[in-house]
Amino acid sequence: MWTMEEAVSALKRQGAKITSQRLAILRLLQGRRDHPSAECVYQELKGEFPTISFATIYSTTQLLAQAELIQILTVDNKRVHFDPNPEPHAHYHCIHCGRIYDIPLNERTVGEILQHTDFQVDQIQIYLYGACPECLKGLTQ
Amino acid sequence: MWTMEEAVSALKRQGAKITSQRLAILRLLQGRRDHPSAECVYQELKGEFPTISFATIYSTTQLLAQAELIQILTVDNKRVHFDPNPEPHAHYHCIHCGRIYDIPLNERTVGEILQHTDFQVDQIQIYLYGACPECLKGLTQ
DNA sequence: GTACCTGCAAACAATTTGCACTAAG
DNA sequence: CTTAGTGCAAATTGTTTGCAGGTAC
Numbered sequence: 001m002w003t004m005e006e007a008v009s010a011l012k013r014q015g016a017k018i019t020s021q022r023l024a025i026l027r028l029l030q031g032r033r034d035h036p037s038a039e040c041v042y043q044e045l046k047g048e049f050p051t052i053s054f055a056t057i058y059s060t061t062q063l064l065a066q067a068e069l070i071q072i073l074t075v076d077n078k079r080v081h082f083d084p085n086p087e088p089h090a091h092y093h094c095i096h097c098g099r100i101y102d103i104p105l106n107e108r109t110v111g112e113i114l115q116h117t118d119f120q121v122d123q124i125q126i127y128l129y130g131a132c133p134e135c136l137k138g139l140t141q
Numbered sequence: 142m143w144t145m146e147e148a149v150s151a152l153k154r155q156g157a158k159i160t161s162q163r164l165a166i167l168r169l170l171q172g173r174r175d176h177p178s179a180e181c182v183y184q185e186l187k188g189e190f191p192t193i194s195f196a197t198i199y200s201t202t203q204l205l206a207q208a209e210l211i212q213i214l215t216v217d218n219k220r221v222h223f224d225p226n227p228e229p230h231a232h233y234h235c236i237h238c239g240r241i242y243d244i245p246l247n248e249r250t251v252g253e254i255l256q257h258t259d260f261q262v263d264q265i266q267i268y269l270y271g272a273c274p275e276c277l278k279g280l281t282q
Numbered sequence: 283g284t285a286c287c288t289g290c291a292a293a294c295a296a297t298t299t300g301c302a303c304t305a306a307g
Numbered sequence: 308c309t310t311a312g313t314g315c316a317a318a319t320t321g322t323t324t325g326c327a328g329g330t331a332c
Binding site for chain 2: 295296297298299305306307
């Protein structure tokens with residue numbers, strides 16, 4: 001996982017200005033494993049920045065994705081989720097509660113997938129869908 | 142690939158009624174390899190059904206997905222695409238032109254991914270992103 | 283000082299919903 | 308005959324855009 005310093009220099013390398021809102025979003029996402037949505041980021045930052053807007057959240061997260069500091073997940077059809085975890089891993093989306101779980105992945109598996117194409121691949125996402133144990137427990141009670 | 146007869150009995154098994162609109166959507170999707178969007182289905186059916194609505198297209202495709210006759214792809218952040226191809230394969234989404242390409246996949250690769258979780262998995266999607274050869278050609282000219 | 287960034291509000295666009303009418307079984 | 312499906316229009320909702328003022332550098 002990147003440090004704040006690494007993230008800031010990655011942004012500077014892109015010619016981006018370091019604003020307090022961008023620092024706050026970086027700090028909020030750093031090390032998170034719960035894949036917050038834009039709404040979630042908005043709610044959590046409203047305390048510190050009562051005037052923060054979705055325009056800023058979306059533009060900043062797109063910038064962070066370009067700098068490869070986060071991935072923007074579209075595992076959930078309804079809204080995007082942000083993931084700062086750089087390690088290759090799959091995502092499991094529970095179709096009942098909407099939770100997103102990380103699933104570990106072999107480097108080798110990614111290599112195997114890439115073997116089947118010679119297209120230029122910038123990004124790879126592996127999404128699994130089903131009912132999570134938590135929800136199955138509730139459903140069978 | 143399923144035949145129309147198989148598709149119809151799969152729908153009946155679900156207790157669904159066989160309407161002319163549903164047959165038309167099935168016929169349109171059957172064997173398609175170009176991942177049409179809802180808009181695309183709408184445009185293509187307007188000739189035969191001048192009054193067909195998006196409500197029908199969305200509800201029917203959801204029904205077909207439940208019957209496992211098609212998959213609803215969310216590889217494109219903007220809109221869903223329908224895929225009647227039941228064989229395990231990945232999807233490549235060109236970030237320039239938006240085209241979606243099929244990428245073959247080993248059964249074994251899917252097995253490897255599933256090994257890392259004991260969650261119930263109904264569906265697995267593998268999405269690759271990048272600039273396709275067609276677009277790269279244009280970009281470097 | 284000047285480009286870029288922010289926040290607001292409005293625009294956008296894909297999908298969903300409510301409801302009266304119609305058609306399948 | 309009864310239940311489910313269709314089509315329409317309106318609602319919904321996540322995301323994007325235009326622009327005026329503000330801020331990093």
